[in-house]
Amino acid sequence: MCLLQHTFLDANRNVMFAGDASDMKIESVDFYYLAIPEVLDIGDGSQDALLVRVRAGGYTGWGECEASPLVSIASWNCPMSHSACKPVSASVLGEQLDDIKDIGRINRKVRAASLDLLQADHTLSGIDIALWDLLGQAKGEPVYRLLGQSYAFPKIAYASQLFGDDPQSTLERARAVVRAGFRAAKFGWGPYGLSTAQADADQVRAAREGLGSEAVLLVDAGTVWHDDVEAARARLDVLQECRVGWLEEPFVSGALDAYRSLSRLSGSVPLAGGEGCHTGHQAIHMIDHAGVGYIQIDTGRIGGITTAREVALHAEARGVRYVNHTFTTHLALSASLQPYAGMESHDICEYPFAPSALGRDFTRMRLEPDATGCVRAPDAPGLGVQPDTTALKPYLQDVEIRVAGRTRFRSQPFD
Amino acid sequence: MCLLQHTFLDANRNVMFAGDASDMKIESVDFYYLAIPEVLDIGDGSQDALLVRVRAGGYTGWGECEASPLVSIASWNCPMSHSACKPVSASVLGEQLDDIKDIGRINRKVRAASLDLLQADHTLSGIDIALWDLLGQAKGEPVYRLLGQSYAFPKIAYASQLFGDDPQSTLERARAVVRAGFRAAKFGWGPYGLSTAQADADQVRAAREGLGSEAVLLVDAGTVWHDDVEAARARLDVLQECRVGWLEEPFVSGALDAYRSLSRLSGSVPLAGGEGCHTGHQAIHMIDHAGVGYIQIDTGRIGGITTAREVALHAEARGVRYVNHTFTTHLALSASLQPYAGMESHDICEYPFAPSALGRDFTRMRLEPDATGCVRAPDAPGLGVQPDTTALKPYLQDVEIRVAGRTRFRSQPFD
Numbered sequence: 001m002c003l004l005q006h007t008f009l010d011a012n013r014n015v016m017f018a019g020d021a022s023d024m025k026i027e028s029v030d031f032y033y034l035a036i037p038e039v040l041d042i043g044d045g046s047q048d049a050l051l052v053r054v055r056a057g058g059y060t061g062w063g064e065c066e067a068s069p070l071v072s073i074a075s076w077n078c079p080m081s082h083s084a085c086k087p088v089s090a091s092v093l094g095e096q097l098d099d100i101k102d103i104g105r106i107n108r109k110v111r112a113a114s115l116d117l118l119q120a121d122h123t124l125s126g127i128d129i130a131l132w133d134l135l136g137q138a139k140g141e142p143v144y145r146l147l148g149q150s151y152a153f154p155k156i157a158y159a160s161q162l163f164g165d166d167p168q169s170t171l172e173r174a175r176a177v178v179r180a181g182f183r184a185a186k187f188g189w190g191p192y193g194l195s196t197a198q199a200d201a202d203q204v205r206a207a208r209e210g211l212g213s214e215a216v217l218l219v220d221a222g223t224v225w226h227d228d229v230e231a232a233r234a235r236l237d238v239l240q241e242c243r244v245g246w247l248e249e250p251f252v253s254g255a256l257d258a259y260r261s262l263s264r265l266s267g268s269v270p271l272a273g274g275e276g277c278h279t280g281h282q283a284i285h286m287i288d289h290a291g292v293g294y295i296q297i298d299t300g301r302i303g304g305i306t307t308a309r310e311v312a313l314h315a316e317a318r319g320v321r322y323v324n325h326t327f328t329t330h331l332a333l334s335a336s337l338q339p340y341a342g343m344e345s346h347d348i349c350e351y352p353f354a355p356s357a358l359g360r361d362f363t364r365m366r367l368e369p370d371a372t373g374c375v376r377a378p379d380a381p382g383l384g385v386q387p388d389t390t391a392l393k394p395y396l397q398d399v400e401i402r403v404a405g406r407t408r409f410r411s412q413p414f415d
Numbered sequence: 416m417c418l419l420q421h422t423f424l425d426a427n428r429n430v431m432f433a434g435d436a437s438d439m440k441i442e443s444v445d446f447y448y449l450a451i452p453e454v455l456d457i458g459d460g461s462q463d464a465l466l467v468r469v470r471a472g473g474y475t476g477w478g479e480c481e482a483s484p485l486v487s488i489a490s491w492n493c494p495m496s497h498s499a500c501k502p503v504s505a506s507v508l509g510e511q512l513d514d515i516k517d518i519g520r521i522n523r524k525v526r527a528a529s530l531d532l533l534q535a536d537h538t539l540s541g542i543d544i545a546l547w548d549l550l551g552q553a554k555g556e557p558v559y560r561l562l563g564q565s566y567a568f569p570k571i572a573y574a575s576q577l578f579g580d581d582p583q584s585t586l587e588r589a590r591a592v593v594r595a596g597f598r599a600a601k602f603g604w605g606p607y608g609l610s611t612a613q614a615d616a617d618q619v620r621a622a623r624e625g626l627g628s629e630a631v632l633l634v635d636a637g638t639v640w641h642d643d644v645e646a647a648r649a650r651l652d653v654l655q656e657c658r659v660g661w662l663e664e665p666f667v668s669g670a671l672d673a674y675r676s677l678s679r680l681s682g683s684v685p686l687a688g689g690e691g692c693h694t695g696h697q698a699i700h701m702i703d704h705a706g707v708g709y710i711q712i713d714t715g716r717i718g719g720i721t722t723a724r725e726v727a728l729h730a731e732a733r734g735v736r737y738v739n740h741t742f743t744t745h746l747a748l749s750a751s752l753q754p755y756a757g758m759e760s761h762d763i764c765e766y767p768f769a770p771s772a773l774g775r776d777f778t779r780m781r782l783e784p785d786a787t788g789c790v791r792a793p794d795a796p797g798l799g800v801q802p803d804t805t806a807l808k809p810y811l812q813d814v815e816i817r818v819a820g821r822t823r824f825r826s827q828p829f830d
Contacts, residue, residue: 033818035494045497045531067500067531070818074489075534079450082460083604084637085482108641115638115667116460116482118693118716119490119534189498222499223530226523227696252530254696278533281642281669285700301533402815403448403485 024057033069034395043189046328046359052126061134065126066300075119085116088123121278128304129335136382149342154374159353163190167206174210183373188220201238208242220248227255246272256290263291275325283311298325308339329362334383341377361391389414439472448484449810458604461743461774467541476549480541481715490534500531503538536693543719544750551797564757569789574768578605582621589625598788603635616653623657635663642670661687671705678706690740698726713740723754737761744777749798756792776806804829
């Protein structure tokens with residue numbers, strides 16, 4: 001718990017709206033596809049990014065979509081297929097944006113008009129985040145306050161990274177985490193789950209050894225067993241022996257029955273999952289029916305901050321702990337903290353420990369852990385973090401999409 | 416029941432494989448984006464289509480993806496984001512295709528390697544259908560037999576169309592259905608659910624009047640109430656009065672709790688839903704937890720025939736009736752019939768009654784209802800239906816997608 005570290009806002013202070021933010025309309029939405037020069041076939045999700053910029057009423061908001069930038073761009077401005085399969089743009093451009101109710105209305109409009117466009121939820125996510133950022137700036141308030149939360153409580157940052165290729169490499173990565181001042185770490189993907197239970201045991205023991213006995217150790221199986229409960233069960237003994245704080249994504253997000261079965265066997269090791277959810281309903285089903293102890297939400301996938309907040313409230317009501325999912329940038333990190341910033345007992349957060357050069361260069365301002373290894377949502381209007389568009393220029397990918405002789409999308413430089 | 420109409424195959428006949436279909440590899444996968452000149456803002460999903468052609472070992476298979484052709488094309492060949500967010504092509508091209516086990520393996524490979532690419536399930540759907548069609552031709556067997564079903568039982572074709580703009584128009588549409596020899600009809604979308612319960616009552620009564628007292632009447636709410644049980648409840652009396660065979664999609668596919676609540680109130684009117692499911696898990700959750708009487712699967716969305724068959728078997732085991740979802744072409748119709756062709760008591764199927772010109776021109780061969788208003792999966796190798804590439808030429812849309820100076824996709828004419 002990091003209660004001593006954070007600055008309390010004045011609880012009696014009303015939400016004051018700076019400037020005249022009435023009668024704003026969404027004037028433009030721009031997408032920037034960013035990538036490192038050579039994307040490798042590894043689990044590192046920070047190798048590319050889709051940055052979204054929204055402009056309205058003289059304000060600019062930023063957000064990010066996870067994942068596959070090109071496909072999310074295509075769903076922004078594809079031709080209409082029918083009345084329930086429209087491009088996302090049809091429900092966003094020109095919309096009124098004076099109040100948080102407008103963001104809810106835009107969300108509902110996108111979900112209905114793009115019902116049959118599967119990728120639309122990912123595209124909406126970055127737009128929704130940018131809308132919250134913009135409205136926060138227009139009203140001079142951090143997003144978490146617009147969401148009705150008075151304080152941004154500190155969260156124990158867990159350093160999130162991949163397993164090493166071998167136990168020795170994992171041991172060294174764990175030691176580096178401790179040296180950097182983190183009190184918690186997660187290892188995932190890489191070779192974990194791909195060969196024998198013994199090989200996985202060696203990896204988890206190496207991580208525990210490198211972290212020492214005190215730090216929190218989390219393990220991410222990256223859906224490797226799909227819905228095979230027995231395969232996961234064979235790893236439980238060592239996870240318990242190493243006092244692992246959670247086993248994450250033993251299965252795909254939809255495998256509720258497999259999750260529930262494993263949760264009855266996993267003893268001291270709670271299950272975590274949910275990053276693949278792209279609707280609130282899916283996450284709520286995981287909370288209600290999968291036996292998870294932690295629900296992990298990626299604001300860049302589930303539809304943005306709006307839907308993530310609904311899930312956070314449901315998790316709180318059901319006694320399941322909400323935690324962000326983010327492996328990429330500090331813009332995404334701030335967005336992912338907002339929905340549960342004010343939920344004091346939900347006190348852990350994923351923190352990108354070893355992102356790609358793109359992830360590191362993304363923002364000038366970074367949410368650095370404090371002396372106790374905690375971070376919190378910035379006490380600044382909107383998300384409080386802006387992309388560094390100068391540093392990002394080398395990563396910008398030219399994109400052009402043409403259908404039936406008409407340009408549907410052409411990338412623009414930062415202006 | 417249409418038991419007298421169909422031709423029984425010889426139950427003792429073994430599945431014989433024509434020709435030498437061993438050592439085939441997937442040589443090419445091509446996508447053809449087709450659309451009518453002016454796509455209207457109405458619920459008619461047959462206004463565009465994404466046709467998929469797979470070639471291997473001298474054979475050609477065809478399939479279709481629903482929906483949003485451009486976005487599904489983008490997910491075929493987008494740049495890789497990371498090891499679990501690869502383009503679908505990475506898991507398909509060059510793969511071995513000798514047996515139905517290979518199709519299962521390719522499915523699992525796509526789902527794992529494109530885990531974070533949301534649209535991938537829709538792209539996979541058309542490919543999977545084409546793989547079954549191709550393998551059926553290589554082995555000289557209808558797809559339903561490759562799936563382990565001896566017979567293709569007739570299904571009562573229900574004429575599927577939109578509600579008219581007003582009750583009089585709906586009445587006339589219902590009369591046209593009866594004149595065309597159908598014994599069942601579904602009306603959906605249009606104005607239904609968008610204004611008052613009284614307006615909806617007028618529509619449903621008009622449909623019943625037009626059909627007469629004998630024909631089966633089905634109603635499709637097109638997810639209009641999202642997850643609002645009370646809004647749906649207000650329509651139940653009239654649905655019961657008009658002896659409606661099912662109420663379809665009162666809510667979005669994920670709203671399991673709302674479905675279950677309504678199912679306890681709906682009395683003689685069973686609920687139907689599931690066309691939005693894009694994984695087997697989602698459909699299985701609807702079967703197990705939503706209280707639906709009918710599970711409606713679109714093979715063009717759920718991942719193709721492979722996943723649809725898994726759902727059909729689960730539905731059969733749980734006493735829920737499986738029914739196809741298709742509103743478009745006769746190629747999609749054949750694909751959608753295969754997974755449950757041999758399930759005798761699951762004896763109704765959706766039949767596109769008033770498709771667009773594109774839907775009508777799509778194939779030369781059509782699955783016409785017989786004298787009793789039934790259709791069945793063709794007794795011919797593969798899907799038994801091929802696209803009419805000559806007739807489709809005028810509908811072909813030029814598509815070009817470029818990223819970072821490289822062409823990721825360029826449409827080709829039919830060859």
